[in-house]
Amino acid sequence: MAATVRDVAGRASVSIGTVSRYLNGQSLRDSNRERIEAAIRELNFKENIIAKGLKNNRSMTVGLMISGYVDFFATQIAYNIELELEKNNYSLTVCEFNNNSQRLEKKLEFLMNRSVDGIIIYVSNIYESQMLRKCVELGIPVVSINGIINGGEGIDSIVVDNANSSYQAIEYLIRSDHKRIAIINGQLEDYTYRERMQGYVKALQEYGIKMDPALISTSYQNNFLENACQSFIDIYNQLERNSRPTAVFTANMIMTYGVMKAINQLNLDCPQNISFIGFDWNPAFDVYRPPLTVVRQPENRIGILAAKLILDQLSGRRKSRTHITTIESQLKINQSVAPCKE
Known part of the structure; x- marks a missing residue:
């Protein structure tokens, strides 16, 4: 026969009300909570979730x-x-x-x-x-x-x-002596990408680097990967050699995959020809060659x-x-x- 709340209360030497408060997530003295948890394990008590929901109207x-x-x-x-x-x-x-x-x-x-x-x-x-x-x-x-x-x-x-996160990424590139830093971003109507763009702009301004519109591209939500890929190819091919980016920052994970694809199609060596930081982490980025520097959200x-x-x-x-x-x-x-x- 399945154990009941009454059985748990008896084994833990507490009242039924105290067990009910525990099951409902309310605070208890540590000693009571520990005895109840021990009793639940010993009795293999399983709470009837359906009954609890009906009782609490949940x-x-x-x-x-x-x-x-x-x-x-x-x-x-x-x-x-x-x-x-x-x-x-x-x-x-x-x-x-x-x-x-x-x-x-x-x-x-x-x-x-x-x-x-x-x-x-x-x-x-x-x-x-x-x-x-x-x-x-x-x-x-x-x-x-x-x-x-x-x-x-x-x-x-x-x-x-988002703003401070992208600022740190761009600052890291600047401190590695990069000044021509491309960004592949989302639409600025989007809160997230607007904030990430603010971090990019702030870092350039604070380090006295003139922002070049030719290094800024927008990738659209319906096809982030292909948009990002083509955006970086266009930036790289349309600029004169001395004006091309030496580093690129992508504003989300799918864009990062797109720029990875672009770097391969352009036969660039990362990081010798192009340095690269992406926003968001994926386990695959650690086995990419070379392993990718990223902004990792918790x-x-x-x-x-x-x-x-x-x-x-x-x-x-x-x-x-x-x-x-x-x-x-x-x-x-x-x-x-x-x-x-x-």
Whole structure:
């Protein structure tokens, strides 16, 4: 016969109410929590999640909206969110909206119809969303990652310091004596790419380097890889030899793959002919020849923090509020940057 809450309480020498508070994520004295956890292990106690949801009028499910499935950064965040939620007996429902505002509204309506208890949204732009505002009005906790929601009163946001991250990357190239630094960026209407461009511009200005529009190119979301590839080929081939870039910085992972492809097609030697830094890390970049220097965002930490913010609101430990948490990235130095010889 399966163990019950009463059995756990008896074995741990605490009240049933104390066990219930533990199961609902409320704070307890360390001694009580340790005895309850020991009793759960000894009795092989399994909480009835369906019954708990019915009792608390909850689905024990959190919805996650992501902009696409091909982004390693986004999938790692989703993985860590799910791990953290599972520790607290919540499951995760994932929807993709391809950075389309109409699709976003439709998918949010789907999640609300599924009675999710909270919503985490991974965005790369600043959106206005009637459905998100409705969620907040209904008391459904919402956390945004990587972007900020317009009119997002009551929504917690987690963002990486994009401007400072790209500044550090460009500064590293400048200190390696590079002055002609190309950037392959996304559209400036997008919050993320606007911030990354600001870091690029600031670094050049602070080091007294004149910005050359011929070294700046935009890659479009519907085909980042091929756009980035062709953009760098065009920059390199259309400029005179003495005006060509000696280094390149890409503003996301897919663009990085595109410039890798371009470097191969141009038969350039990295880092002897061109130094290269990308934004976002992927395990493949460590086996690229040479291993790539990248701005690495703390995807594990971001996922765990997003889940904890939702869980804290669901447990009552934290009220919904408009707060932006800014997290620093790390410049992961490898072998794709060499001192400029020109």
